[in-house]
Amino acid sequence: MQYFIIPTGRVWVYPAGAFGLVPKSLWEKYQTENSRNLIPMDLNSLLVIDEGKPILIDTGLGAKLSQKETSNWNLEYPEGSMLDNLKKHGYEPDDIEIVINTHLHSDHCGGNTLRSDDGLIPQFPNADYFVQRIEWADLMNPSSRTKHTYNKDNIQAVWEAGRLNFLHGDAQITENVRVKVMPGHSRAHQIVIIEGKDHPVIFLADLASYAVNFTREAWVPAYDLEPQENIKSKTAIKVYSYQTGALLVFQHDTRVRSGYLIKNEKGKWDIDVVQKGSK
């Protein structure tokens, strides 16, 4: 079992997205605004090699955005693109056997597809893609609040190619990789749990965008559709993480990429950082 964090890009966003009603005097210890009052948000995927099988969890915004969309997201590639970083570990798109989307917001599944002369096609032509059926339903029938976060271009071509597999709740994907539905951020948002040799590895996705959203579970992002549900989900996973000594992967945090949940000397939840981010 091997796993590698795969940077796919970085965007700059309004701090209220991640920190909601938390006052700036509190969150600015964890993130620094730029001159346009935006904070950085990484878009990291996780590459898992389970018994030789390459599995990619989430695919970032992808490479098919228009210039306008790229500038709206303030998207940049300080560490290269998703494909550059897969290549660094020796993998080409054709090698990927499984793609798991934690949910279908564009910053998690934009790289599922690419534009070719024949229109949109799967970026990973030999992969089976796995998503929750409810996420697909919400993407196809968005509400006025969610319609800008869901885009059929990211997934319809996968379905048309016969590569999309629907999940109906918690599921075992491979021998050592399973998904668990943790709603709140979206209706069927799922985390991915990898059974490691000594402890589980948990890809939290938007259960907690930044590490501090996890340690302080009441720091609720304005992005969450059902904040109280997300707090419940986080509380359950905090207990599980602490008891199992799980390694946590924070997909969007630019400072803390992975670490263990601990209690610090003041008795407060904290993260013992394993892999730092680059910002």
Ligand SMILES: [Zn+2]
């Ligand atoms: Zn996200």
